[in-house]
Amino acid sequence: MKLNYKRTVLIGLAFLSISAFWQLYDNIIPLILQNTFGLGETFTGTIMALDNTLALFLLPLFGAFSDKVSTRMGKRTPFIITGTFIAVVFMMVIPYADQNKNFILFFISLGTVLVAMGLYRSPAVALMPDLTPKPLRSKANAIINLMGAVGGIFTLAMISFLIPKEITPNYSPIFFSVAALMVISIVILVLTISENKISKELKENNTMIEEETEEQKGEKSEMPKEVKKSLIFILASVFLWFTAYNAVTTAFSRYAVKVWNLHGGGFANALMVATGAAILSYIPIGIISSNIGRKKTIIAGIILMSISYFFGFLFIEYSPIINIVFAFTGIGWSAINVNSYPMVVEMSKSSDVGKYTGLYYTFSMSAQILTPILSGFLLENISYRTLFPYSVVFSLASLCTMLLVKHGDSRPPKKNTLENFDIDD
Template structure:
């Protein structure tokens, strides 16, 4: 059985719309909070962490609710359509609240917008495994992540061309462009993917596959059952798991600090105007996309841990160099390209190490733990780094990132398990990273 790439690309349109939104959220909302409402870095960081706080509660809730939903158009589609519709409405109101400098209205609309995004984020992610046979989900997840990258790059291009100079440009054209992308993407998804019909079709495909490959499927089921028996982790493996989870927290803290504050940092320290900062973020995203396949091949040869360590070193060097960097755009872009490659090296290999260590135990539990640590970092770091930006100096951003990245290197040195060398994957499977 082969993966239907056409169907998977269409399913990935929902993730594309989500990624496009989060790119402008991380880049533009901090500028609004500071330039229009004159909030300090600490308060701005606290508000920027709000989406991750809400996500801890909303993602499991709406994922569970969509599991139990049964409508004519499917169980995920009502959440995707409703969430997108509400999110786009609130997205269009936000620039008006910013222009009027009405902080109360802005906070209310922002909160409603994050609720709307939480409404359909989990159902959108769950749509892929719903409509993809189990043994093809790795390849499918690669396509989904690629679609997300396309959404992020689109948003960065719009930032570059639609954000004008000055402290308070008109952000409505930018928000309208991303809102339009969200509407078009989800409408195409709805019109081309009939959820209930495709679900029945996939079920029939799986049954046909099982009838041809009965013995292989039986063996796979037995292996899955054996692995599903919850057993406590051995002491040495548990120690490695703890150090890996600490590493995940630390490198997310470093990376998220930069991505959240970069639009403000470039204006204050490097005196960039308008959407010029988007160039560096776009370079990092594109470099990561290009490097996934070579990194997958590298990890199959030298192992996951060494690949991650190389990624941490690469990012640490770039963070350290950025401390002394001026407005040399070509050099800044080279540094961000290397950051993108380093981040890809980390993301491609960290979750598989978690899964490898959790074999024979509760893989689902440790998957949740993985996201808990990464999300906790993204709650803490905007506030902590924001406090330093406000109370000390903007120039603390890259020393902050370097310190957390260097600490992640030290904790990874203590990870002794989860480093089996996987067989070389073909093509897109190397993109199989976090949602």
């Protein structure tokens, strides 16, 4: 049995469009909130946390709803088309509201876009396992995540090229470029992927693989106490390192302006370096973790990121050398992401993988709700220079909890290094 790489790449176009938007959201929306509407850091952080707050409710809701839908286009495709259409239309209203300084129109448009993204994110992610036999899903998920990284880099490149060095630039070109990418991606997906046809073929050809045995379905034994303790500590670690990392990614565009006086889209270069370094390091990190273990690799990643945050704090003005710091940040984050989710599901039984996946997302999203508000409060009431020390503290806290994790580190050797890309969606 071999993975259909072409089909998986095409399925990954949905995640590419999602990642392209979130990169735009994290970097441009905070600038509009502060430079155009004059909002403080705390209020800005609160608004920036809306996407994750909505996600806690919308992702499981529409994911479960799409499970029960049956149309001529399939279960997931209608959600993907509808969500993309609504998101793209209201995305183009956001820069218009920015130019006209109309906060009510801006807020309504942004809220509608966030709901639309929540409407189709879970169905888009679920499309891959729907159309991929179970033994091949790790390889497929690797490709899906790489497609997401391509979407994120596209947006960062457009930010760097299209935003002029002005205090209040016109963001219409960058919004248009991302919207165009989203539309093109979904059009290609819909024209090339016949959800019902592929699903039918899989059911006919892989019935024995797709269905769990009655014995697996009946696994109800309680998790051992020691394993449960490890699970608690690794979920705490997930919360803490997302608290550290998301603070930087959410506030970096403003930090670059306020501390380094770096206007325009120049700040995106450092983020592109971090993303590129993470992509290039996936396979080497996978090889390393297969030799020394996931836990040790994660700990090395946490230490590397903590050092990177510390050196980021030392820069009082912009220097190209900061790109080296961000390259190590990307490598450290890759070391964590490649191994953390597999450690969580390693502690589960086959019948509980979805449940523990949900736990993983709950803790990561909760961190991304809290940290823009908490870090924003510190930025506003103390100093922008608190950003990197804030991340150092929470990163080191995740190191302490990770040291207490004793389970989830064993897994059969991978036959293909591509499986090491199996990371967070």
